[in-house]
Amino acid sequence: MENMESPLFDWHVQVGAKMADFGGWQMPIEYPGAISSVSGEQIPTGGVLSEHQSVRESVGIFDVSHLGKIEVRGIGALEFLNKIFTNDLNRIGHGSAQYNLLCNETGGVIDDLIVYRYDDERFFIIPNAANCKAVFDVLVAANDLGLSIVNAHRKYGVLAVQGPKSDEVLASLGLHVDLEYMHFTTVDDMIICRTGYTGEFGYELIPLWENVAPVWNQLVSAVAKVGGHVCGLGSRDTLRTEMGYPLHGHELSLEISPLQANAGWAVALAKSHMHGRQALIDEKSSGVKRISRGIKSLDRGIPRGEMNLLDKSGSVVGVVTSGTFSPTLKVGIGLALMKPEISYGEELSIDVRGRICKVQVVKVPFVPSHVR
DSSP, X not given: OOOEEOTTHHHHHHTTOXXXXXXXXXXXXXXXXXXXXXXXXXXXXOSHHHHHHHHHHSOEEEEOTTSOOEEEESTTHXXXXXXXXXXXXXXXXXXXXXXXXXXXXTSOEEEEEEEEEEETTEEEEEXXXXXXXXXXXXXHHHOOSOOEEEEOTTTBOOEEEESTTHHHHHHHTTOOOOOOTTBEEEETTEEEESOOSSSSSEEEEEOBGGGHHHHHXXXXXXXXXXXXXXXXXXXXXXXXXXXXXXXXXXXBBTTBOTTTTTOGGGOOTTXXXXXXXXXXXXXXXXXXXXXXXXXXXXXXXXXXXXXXXXXXXXXXXXXXXXXXXXXXXXXXXXXXXXXTTOOTTOEEEEEETTEEEEEEEEOSOSSOOOOX
């Protein structure tokens, strides 16, 4: 796979960010120590825990330009997309966004994504980085209406502003927007969305690729003035795990259906068409064989992906799909696929490098959501 770079790659490297591969993109995991903005302010950073806390208590900014972007335009676009994605786009109005899934015919998830509806004939889609081409290919193959379908992966960047002080940051850029959750607007060719992946109040800014660096530099100066942090994708993962948000390749995959991932709320089976509809109807009718739930450590063990869950008899009853140390709760937490007969409150065990550790099955989110 081609090694791709965000328009801010050089900036991340220059300030000493720890970089790693995300879907073929070199992206920042965390930032060490203090860094300087273009105008000279010192921005506190200091790793995943510090960046995580800043988003929960103040504000953090993220470069997530690796996320995919697809533009769909033309007469019949609404009906076309509604026959493909699982959720019902008729449930949202113009200027609104909706969480959606693209399934294959066996009910597996090709990707989960956000669909932005400008109007009945114009849509903007944000898939995951690694799956953008797969989503694009499905749409192109199904296009029997002559719609314009453009892979705009490197036409736009995506910058997230997340946390209680997000409005202050946007205001310092001269952006005074009054948006409800999952709504968006456009200001000077930049899409501004009341969306995010942290569970906090916030926005995602989608400027043109060539404008990403100027907007980012303004954001860096703005967060410095309100005591916020520049954040990497490490804290983004701990933040989303605390909310119980799924990550494709972990809680969702070609082998894990939306019903198993507890994302059935985004599957409108009453629609006459969607990819994977019959398989999902059959699975709902017969009952899922496994279901995603939260687990919380009862000792010092930290769940990690692919660890087996054991019942009191030592039998394997599930597997961890995501696990981390919760900076907010100060304990290990995780998401796991387990047998549906296991109840909330039940105690299970995980094997952490040969040490048996206790966990409890809990409902997510692990911490309160403040997205609204």
